[in-house]
Amino acid sequence: MPRFDLPLELLRSYRPEIAEPDDFDAFWSRTVSEARAAASVSRRSRSSAPLDLVDVDDVVFSGFGGDPVRAWFVRRRGVRRPLPAIVEFVGYGRGRGLASERLHWPVAGFAQLIVDTRGQGSQWGTGGDTPDPHGSAPAAPGFLTRGIEDPDDLYYRRVFADAVRAVDAMLEFDEVDPARVAVTGNSQGGAIAIAAAALHDRVAAALPAAPVLCDLPRVVGLTGEGMTAEVVRYLSVHRGSHERVFRALSYIDGANLAKRATAPALFACGHLDTIAPPSGAYAAFNHWGGADRTMVDYPWNEHEGGEGVHWVRQAEWLRALFGMPDRPADDAA
Template sequence: MPLTDLSLAQCLALRPDLDEPADLDRFWSRTLDQARATVARPSFTPVDTGLTQVTTYDVTVPGFDGEPVRGWLHLPTGVREPLGCIVEFLGYGRGRGLAHEQLLWASAGYAHFIMDTRGQGWSTAGGDTADTASLGGAVPGFLTRGVDSPQSHYYRRVFTDAVRCVDAVREHPAVDLDRIVVTGISQGGGIALAVAGLVPGLAGVMPDVPFLCDFRRAARISATSPYTEIAEYLRLHRDRTDTVFSTLSYVDAALLASRATAPALFSIAMMDDICPPSTCFAAYHRYAGAKDIRVYEFNGHEGGGGHHRREQLRWIRELLAPPHPTGAPPLHDPQLA
């Protein structure tokens, strides 16, 4: 697979001048204050997965506008002290799946929360998260849903959901609220960056080949969906270019990354034709906290795969070194449900 974007040397030197809305911080402060004003509380319902070493909860979180957002919380069985927690956001078009499918982080001894992305999941038992807002003349996909205004844009709802999921895990007694890390691949990586810029006090951030960064450049150079949704919309609506990119600037993860201060481990793939590496580097360079990066020069959007999971496991082990055992009884009480 050939390079589809700038070289590594060019990306390392890149410092794009992104258009930042003057009211970006006020916009998100108002949005999150409104979401947190709900009286609804998260619920944690035990699930029988047939697994003996991992305990799983079916979680419902009041997200944007108080709407229910689903998730799984996995805990190593027999937890006796608060654990470091990995909060994971998913790639484009993916939902939380089945309860037993994603066990890496719980197997490594951490709490693991997986957020179901509104409108993108599926379930045979009604366990997905719906997006109730009108499409507003969007082309197929999610990038142009509500794109006429930042107030109505799809990712305003998704980012709010993600923040509220972090709020929710902080309420669970098996989670150490000072050792929470957010992560995700592609769309999930972009959401993780946004959350890192919106939620103080995180222990770390692990964005992999992040989507949702430097929208204007991505729309101009990417020939592969999902970024092509923007070009397709503007091909039909020739007079809305300024409006579209103004709206998208409010949910640009590269802009929100400049507010993030938690330690970060990025991954970027130089032959990525879905999330062009120059757009990922835009977020990396603007990231305000301590940061490290793994670059996969000959990989596409699959990124580092298992090799990068190994890097993350090492990084997380050092970052979230557990306190000394307390000998206390197990913390994840099923009566929490």
């Protein structure tokens, strides 16, 4: 893969001003308020997964419009003290999968909520369990262009509201320390983590890796790959809709949302990433509202970024931030 984006010395200062609607904050305040007003009590039931060292609950919480959203709540078995916690959002097209698939955060001492993405889970992985009952106007194949000409109908308006409600749900659990709740995700999950940190004032840390949906005026059409290619296909048919489309997208652009996020943040990007170009990740990073932020660069990687190597970096960073010991405790007290 040849280099196609800005060199590192320019990325470090790249801070584009993306057009932001006058009602941006009011739009998201209304969206979150409506989601919370429609909420019902979260439900939990013990999973039948054959796991001896962790407890797993199948969680149903209310998202956008009061719609049920599914998640796995996982933590070390027998731990009685409130745990630091992490809410994890998943990549484009996959669902929460099986309860046994993503155990790295619980075995590192965290309670973990693995959140389904509404309407997704049928492109890769082991499936999802959350439908999206809301329709939309004509759209290109995929999810990004659903409702793209009206901000109220945007698919990611619903997804980001779900993310806020996921944090709300995590804060309700007795097993969780409410002062130490982080959000994380890769790719689409990274974009959702940015939104959750921007829209929820009790997020204590954010760990977005290879986030998509950032600096959309630049990255749409930059490589022709990934979810932003859906916008190109849409515009190629709906000629003349460019201004309406990019105005709607500005409400979900990670660079605009990042300005509202103040929690400490650990970002990551691959410099050969054609799905989430590094200039998009740096646009969100350089606009981040909090002063405590770090970018981890992977100069020779594409969308896979640091993979397992980066998770070690994330775990070490978050354990230090949350005042946890150098290694997970051996006891369950």
